[in-house]
Amino acid sequence: MARSDERAGRMWRVNTLGFAILGLLARRPLSGYRVAQLMREPIGFFWNAGHAQIHGTLRKLVEAGWAEYRTEPGPGPHDKKLYSATAAGRAALAEWAASPLPTPQPHDELLLRVYNGWLADPAAMREMLTAELERREASLAHYLTVRAEFEADGTPEDPTTQRFVDYATVLNGIGSERYVLDWLRWLIGTLRD
């Protein structure tokens, strides 16, 4: 699958961003602007895209028959478009979610900096790593708050609910920040003079 409109001459092979957006539309109807906001805030930890890319991908999802929209008079020169996932879109998304993962192709600039850090001034390195430590401490604190809010209403247990998968991604965030923080503290410790 991951293909749409078998009969048409030009087919768009739906990419990961397409599924990221479709995943938001499968939850509730959204304007392109709202999609861009959600790409920053709750989704931002594991995926992101700018509004220019989002508008284009929404258009392609509609062409593919996986999303549709209704127009509303909006502020500004253009009409507001409220997008939602079609039944075909939901089915494709469900199949994609459980399909085999491609081998990941990581791009982690922090590790690349450390790998070349033997050449750098240790004091400057310590400063950069301390800034990163603080950024991630704030990030962890945020995830812990969100987790507490979830658990106050009862720990989610049913993996076929939105609430559960949201909770699962927050737990991942906590684990991820915790291990990096430990590693950063150790690294900064080795840079003491």
Added chain:
Amino acid sequence: MARSDERAGRMWRVNTLGFAILGLLARRPLSGYRVAQLMREPIGFFWNAGHAQIHGTLRKLVEAGWAEYRTEPGPGPHDKKLYSATAAGRAALAEWAASPLPTPQPHDELLLRVYNGWLADPAAMREMLTAELERREASLAHYLTVRAEFEADGTPEDPTTQRFVDYATVLNGIGSERYVLDWLRWLIGTLRD
């Protein structure tokens, strides 16, 4: 900085891939082919690129005066080129390594799958996650072997050596795989019927 050849009309703003490659050349002279191999094997955990991209970036690094090469007769229709970093290239790399990190823009497909997993068949989801678990168990085992080899020769302690930064990236890999494995085991557990 991160700019080169101030006088020329067109300047190439060196990108992260440029620094990734320069970091390899700063350690030892390499052919483009070898760079591509190293981008898979030791660097692959935190950065990667295909050979088409690498050859182009090497050319730009030379134009920028940050790398140079000497030609050797190679197999096949083209000469072999042995690239190395220039003094200017090393200086730029050292400065870049400790400069402030841009805010990361993550692209984690595993989390995106889980986020949409509430729509998917739990059994299919369990299968996908189990495959990922096995892939990462193998990866952890590999990092543990590498760490043992490092520590057999004495734990690296000087952060201005290549040996130390290599060791640091391996420790990061171990921590990273361990937390994901814990999280995956918990997640798969919630999908038992």
Added chain:
DNA sequence: CCGCTCATGTAAAACGTTACATGATTCA
């Protein structure tokens, strides 16, 4: 002789970022 490794390159297409462009409403 077949396939693998070594070795470099080009071209086209797809993907992603940044800048430009417009304009109503709401809040200070």
Added chain:
DNA sequence: TGAATCATGTAACGTTTTACATGAGCGG
């Protein structure tokens, strides 16, 4: 009245992937 938020779009540029193209040397 000025800034922020809501709202959509295009154009240019830069990055990344995929496919095409070539060919020597080595091991089975």
